Amino acid sequence: MTEELLKERKEAMLALINDPTYVPMKIKELAMLLDVPREKRDELKEVLDALVADGKVGLSKRGKYGKPEAFTLIGTFCGHAKGFGFVTVEGMDQDVFIPAEKTKDAMHGDTVQITASPASKGKRPEGAVIKVIERANQTIVGFYQKNKNFGFVVPDNQKINADVFIPQGKDMGAVTGHKVVVRLTDFGGEHKNPEGVITEIIGHVNDPGTDILSIVKAYGIPDEYPPEVMKQVSRIPDEVAKEDMAGRKDIRDWQTVTIDGEDAKDLDDAITISRESYGYKLGVHIADVSHYVTEGSPLDEEALNRGTSVYLVDRVIPMLPHKLSNGICSLNAGTDRLALSCIMEIDPQGRVLGHEIAETVIRVDRRMTYTAVNAIVTDRDGKTMEEYADFVEMFDLMKELADILREKRRQRGSIDFDFPESKIILDEKGRPVDIKPYERNAATKIIEDFMLMANETIAEDYFWQDIPFVYRTHDNPDPEKMKRLGVFINNFGYTIRTHDGEVHPKELQKLLKKIEGTEEEALISRLTLRSMKQAKYMPVCSGHFGLAAKYYTHFTSPIRRYPDLQIHRIIKENLRGGLSEKRIAHYDKILTGVTIQCSATERRAEEAERETIKLKKCEYMSKRIGEIFDGVISGVTNWGFYVELPNTVEGLVHVNELHGDYYVFNEERMELKGEMSGKTYKLGQKIQVVVTGTDRLTKTIDFIPAKNLELPEEEA
Template structure:
């Protein structure tokens, strides 16, 4: 009995990790002639359910067998993380030896094997794969004498897929193929599969982006059923809709979008009232009139949840018959809309509002470029052409400034981080990459959509009806602590409250504005933030410093907008009884989860396409020199960002003038002998020396510091530790 109590007490220790019988024998110094009795004791304890074993025959008490369910986020190096289903729960690190056949994206159960109560970091082991992420994998077929295998294009799938000769489907060595997995990996055994499709040869036109589309399982085509249903939708408005809706066709309104946009889902109108207040109208295409609940279009839209933008192509959420046709707010044609009118005072406060179903007719299809030329450049030709709208544009600019100032005062965080525009030729080859312009016209629409989203969210919150909100939780505490330390070392003194507020973080951005470390500090702060997501609960949007927020303004390309339009319309028409409200709870919950998940997939695919084209662009520029800024410092080297947003690595082994030591606290590399320091934000000249297209990586060598070298040397001699940082945006 005593041995049982001792074993249980030992296994209850916080530092205990599951052990095999052999390991327990060593710990308790069990002699050879005592082994049989010890083994019987363990079996007896198992029968009594005092202890249990995991799938590696390691013993523990049942309390430590708590299983956590979630999705596996694998890494190219073999390890992974469990992303728990329960919001707010910490991720679990899974070593490569504990993956047990799980593949990236699988729904898994993980048993915690080690937990640090101080840092809350957890380690675990996959005990069960509940649901496979996908049965199809895209990769490169490699042939051998008696069999073949496919190397996945997704580096997070580290195991090659075995293909028998009879299952290669005429694939040749080097072909890009689609494989269906027929046998999943077990322990050290590779997965097996059959080639279902040969997509082409690596280097063929469009095969690179097609590979990424297939890799992320993005839907390429709509089914015949969906397209047939879309074709049956009339291109004219039913007469009864004119009678029951508010007719706004006599109100001046315009759409303002990019030159290439075809799915125009938002229009704006403005007037100044006699009391000096503004009346802002935001008019959104009423897509739900055509995409009704559970019809084929709705089911497909929920499955996709978002449109995906991949430089030279769009994978739309809805068929183009709708998105570019009857649902697009094209000029001088009648369209159905959901309109939100807001009365806004001179301080930017919405003092009254009205949401209604409407019929509209936009006057013009304006572009960001033309409106910017009118407002910023005072282009006489364009002002004359749109003379009847000129005063409206000036009012829009005035109200935009008021709304922006109000948001800034309440502490909304405005990240001035440049995005890039990648220009391809007819063959899909990148010919230019430049920062994306965010001019006054862009800001006007941005502010108008933000205030509309807030107004609608607050309105619906007080109805207490099920709804899909856009929420953004408080920053990650650990990352925020590092950020605080970093800016303190930069010399910025901020009065931090116990509970961090957006206003405090915005003050940091205001203090660094115009300084050379502005981009670096902005990006590190962004890295400290949680990712925004959709949720049925309204918990506020930290980054916008908004108590209420939702996505209302883009139902053509985002499912949450589509879903809440339905709820709003049912509410306006008095159709939401208790039974319908109860049914909406589960509908809203699933729509929020599905939309958040598909948004992440779309972001990953869009980012990978951008990284691919940036790498291709630099491949033709190997040997060329560029001016850049140190955007990130790690233990293995420094990242340098060029003005066109391309980022490349200078590996630490290429800093060969000294032995460099990584100072993690200050995020810099310091030469052991020379004390030379590579700091975030420092300007350098680099040469492109290598490009790895497959892994989307660019490599630089530093040729010289561009300027402030005397200051840098003085800083090094004085051992000043003022460093700057910028990490990956996402």
């Protein structure tokens, strides 16, 4: 069909479909209506499909053609630096691809209305944005470039591919190199840039701290408290009042300790333990934050808005103001504190025989560090044991019980990811000087084991009481991701068993046990974790795959997590005479919104933390251009492969840097193979690489294979 004829038929078909009397029809019905013979139906379909691709005609799942708005979908737009994007639609297995010329004025994160053609074999569905329903970006953070009479802001977020035009007089006096916040006044369009007004100058790109603060602003993480919150905080006392202790279980005479990192200031959990005839009495005592942060108050609303404390490489942005998080709510040694306690009776096999949940008053005897406790229970360091002589027996008993609890979890299939997280050491100007692993030790595991036990005990109790509650849930992994993980670990000689695409947590646990102590342990552990779904908060209890637990919640950190604070309120109300029908209805009404908000703010915090780590890793490697590193191939794509170094830094070897051959990507085997040489680069393969460049804007690091630096024999 000629272009002219196609255009003519498109116009005729559009006129028909836009007629007010037209009802959506299938190709067969349309052909009959238009008297199109059977042999010409392919041509009719070609015309209609071209109109669908242009976004001018809609196509239903049942194959009916009609006006675009008749068959539209609603989803979230994910942009790409090259202009195209994808739309995630709830309930659809695949994202819808949106070509650059069909994105309209949609930006990354926007809720959009789209048309989509059905997916053809081997391809994802393709569509067009009809309109933007809800804007995700009222403000954008970026790098300002000033021209004579105007300027542009280059967004930090690479998924926003258009620079923002800043008219003269709307730049607050910013100069080239400033990182700024711009409020959008016009979202632009197909041939027009977005336009905006600069509302804040964060600082110059080279000023210490500007890089991290830019990420904070870009993610919309609140870093200042509203005046009404601080007014409420000013009325909170510095010490626990006597009247606040009334009616509480007084356990100030129990030997009590906190165990945290050296730098921790928000101490929200304390431990008591004793040996009993039945086994052990373990007390997990959690700061009673809900006593000071009352429901519906400005403090409560701000805490829910934040959802969580955010831990970045150079700062902590707390959920609650310091007067609470480091003061009255922190279980500081030698002070009376209000707590919510879970006191468990545990037998020698690690079974909870009984438990008591109580409002308590506690007094911590010693503020311990993981380092000191580990020196006692693992290293048996004489000097440390002498310093804490009155507590050595307590710590030994803790380790004894923690080992039992961990073994019990192991037997049921709980997965323990014991790989190092990155700890980036900064100098006084915020520049990275070293990247070290955060090592877990016996002391960190003791606290993890006790917190897990308390969380499970509380969750099971409230599940069977059948009252509104917040649970921490973790769904079974996606079968496709498990299949890809199986391909990856095959490169190392490991396997995992699946049944109908499903995997039991014990299989992943066995894998992690097999790789323990091997060179590939950190890499496989991290990729196994990435292959699993993200945990989330839910008002229904659907179990926790990773822990192989039927019941799980977050009870132990109300200073830094809102879900914990929320369930503390429910628990206390229940302890004080139970929930009335009115209060049950109230919690039923709010908990879905609370869990959605808390899951979203948790993701936001995690993403911001990842971005700051990537940024500092990039900055660290920028000082090591030309240096050679040993690494392992951690990802393979058609554009190259990623290499992870022992210090957890990851960079890309682009396929264009693989000289002397043409490399083809085999997705099933996850490898790049040279057509002439047969040489392969595959997942898990060890390789030496050279750092060739870094880009702080995209937070990426470029490598080339070290062999690329070797001279050919005739030149040597």
